[in-house]
Amino acid sequence: MRRAALAAFAALMLALPAAASARDCPQTSLGDIEDEVMCPVCGTSLELASEAPQAQDQRAYIQELVDKCKSKDEVKQALVAEFGDNVLALPGDQGGNDLGDVLVYAIPALGILLAAGGIAFAVVRWRRHARAGGRPGTGPAMAGGEGARLDDDMERYDL
Amino acid sequence: MRRALSPVPIAVICVLVALVALLAYGLVQNQPDRAVDEALAHGEREQAPELVLPRLDGSGDASLADYRGKVVVLNFWASWCKPCKDESPLLERWHQRMADRGGLVVGVDMLDLTGRAQSFIDEFGLTYPMLKDKDGKGLEKFGVAQYPETFVIDRQGRIAAVRRGPVDEQFMRKAVEPLLERS
Numbered sequence: 001m002r003r004a005a006l007a008a009f010a011a012l013m014l015a016l017p018a019a020a021s022a023r024d025c026p027q028t029s030l031g032d033i034e035d036e037v038m039c040p041v042c043g044t045s046l047e048l049a050s051e052a053p054q055a056q057d058q059r060a061y062i063q064e065l066v067d068k069c070k071s072k073d074e075v076k077q078a079l080v081a082e083f084g085d086n087v088l089a090l091p092g093d094q095g096g097n098d099l100g101d102v103l104v105y106a107i108p109a110l111g112i113l114l115a116a117g118g119i120a121f122a123v124v125r126w127r128r129h130a131r132a133g134g135r136p137g138t139g140p141a142m143a144g145g146e147g148a149r150l151d152d153d154m155e156r157y158d159l
Numbered sequence: 160m161r162r163a164l165s166p167v168p169i170a171v172i173c174v175l176v177a178l179v180a181l182l183a184y185g186l187v188q189n190q191p192d193r194a195v196d197e198a199l200a201h202g203e204r205e206q207a208p209e210l211v212l213p214r215l216d217g218s219g220d221a222s223l224a225d226y227r228g229k230v231v232v233l234n235f236w237a238s239w240c241k242p243c244k245d246e247s248p249l250l251e252r253w254h255q256r257m258a259d260r261g262g263l264v265v266g267v268d269m270l271d272l273t274g275r276a277q278s279f280i281d282e283f284g285l286t287y288p289m290l291k292d293k294d295g296k297g298l299e300k301f302g303v304a305q306y307p308e309t310f311v312i313d314r315q316g317r318i319a320a321v322r323r324g325p326v327d328e329q330f331m332r333k334a335v336e337p338l339l340e341r342s
Contacts (some may be wrong), residue, residue, distance in 0.1 A: 017295040040295065041237070053239040054270070063271050082272055084294030115170075123168030 025069040030062050033075055037062075038089050045089050192302035195310070196319050204317035207233075207310065208300040215276060215289035216267055223316070225263075226246070228336045230262035231312040232328075235298060237268060238275040240306040242325040247283040253331050259341045269303070287315050313338050313340040 039049035039058060049055035058079075065075045079087045091104040198205045210223040211232075223231065234250055236243040254264040264287040269277040273291065280289060292298055301310060304323070311320040311334045320334035 054237065057239050057272055061274075082293060083270060086294055116166055119166060119170050122169070126166050 026066050027069060028066060028072040028075065030059060030066060033062055033066075034059065036089050037076065037079055038083075038087050040083050040087055052065060163289065191304035192299075195302060195321055196323075199321060204319055207312045207316050207318050208265075210239040210290075210297050210300060210335065212267065212290040212292055212297055212336065215266075215273065215280075215291045215331070217325070221288060221290055223312070226263065226265065226312075227316050228261070228314050230255075230257065230260075230314060230335065231313055231324075232262070232264040232331075233267065233301075234264060234307060234337060235269050235292075235301070235303050235309070236307045237265045237271040237273070238279040243307045244279070244283070246307060246325040246327075247279075247285060248333075249326065249328065249331070251283065251285050253335065257339060262339050263287060265290065267297055267299050269306070270295050310339065311335055 001034045034046040037046050037058075038044070039046045039052060039055040041054040042049035046055055046058055062075055062079070062083075065078055070078070076088060164238075195205055207223060211220055213220050223233070232250065232253065234246075236247075250264050257263055266285065266287055266289045268289060269292045271291075273287075276289070276291070279285075290297075297303075301308070307325055309322045309326050309330075310318050313319045319338060322330050322334075
């Protein structure tokens with residue numbers, strides 16, 4: 001009885017690492033990677049370059065690496081070795097220039113904030129101006145019978 | 160009497176103008192350099208750009224300057240490109256034909272997977288030197304915009320002819336043969 005329990009325990013200990021390694025593989029997938037890398041010939045992300053022959057080759061290559069249980073970072077490193085840094089679609093991935101990576105995200109955000117602020121400021125000013133001068137788009141009331149004459153003229157040209 | 164303009168249409172116009180400017184900038188940036196073609200059309204030969212690239216087999220770098228004094232048929236190709244497959248046997252024949260006349264073909268594999276490129280080379284039994292332009296720096300220098308493209312470089316390192324598309328026997332006879340005779 002004791003021997004059987006020991007044998008079962010030993011078998012379990014042997015099986016555990018194999019089960020864990022099977023669970024860790026694959027570590028990533030083609031779908032997870034193809035929106036983060038470029039198709040260098042197509043000039044778009046690999047995800048968008050559906051039919052281009054170079055994109056098909058690139059996908060097959062990524063799938064080969066995924067099947068070999070490479071991680072996402074390892075796949076990206078392999079692509080960089082083949083195509084250079086420009087194959088990485090996300091600016092933060094390109095490494096080397098940390099300030100540049102931050103600025104790539106910060107400058108457009110700052111631009112959007114400034115534009116939104118500018119539009120909000122202009123709208124507030126325009127409303128204030130309109131309130132002060134009556135309904136927006138209407139000028140001062142016309143003097144004498146000018147208004148009636150204008151209505152008559154408009155009616156004559158009414159088609 | 161001045162009417163206050165609503166800021167919304169102004170903002171929309173600004174955004175549209177910015178988009179059109181961005182589009183125009185993108186179009187201008189993506190235009191390939193055609194200085195070589197223009198020079199050739201005027202009967203002039205431009206000096207070939209300096210080109211230093213790693214050899215495809217990983218055995219160090221090679222430079223175009225290494226071949227100065229020879230006629231170089233510089234062929235840009237990729238393994239997935241069908242016309243590249245069609246012209247490869249012709250290029251290999253011409254490489255053999257030029258060997259003892261001071262000429263050679265040099266291949267540049269562009270933006271391609273090394274394993275696929277090596278299979279291509281093996282399939283067609285190509286023996287000429289092969290370089291790897293992994294990030295497209297070489298093709299930018301030569302204004303390459305399609306696959307394949309071939310530049311014929313004379314013994315002084317000047318571009319004597321260009322073919323944007325696959326080469327054929329007629330092009331090689333007309334563009335390469337006269338340069339080989341002047342050895």
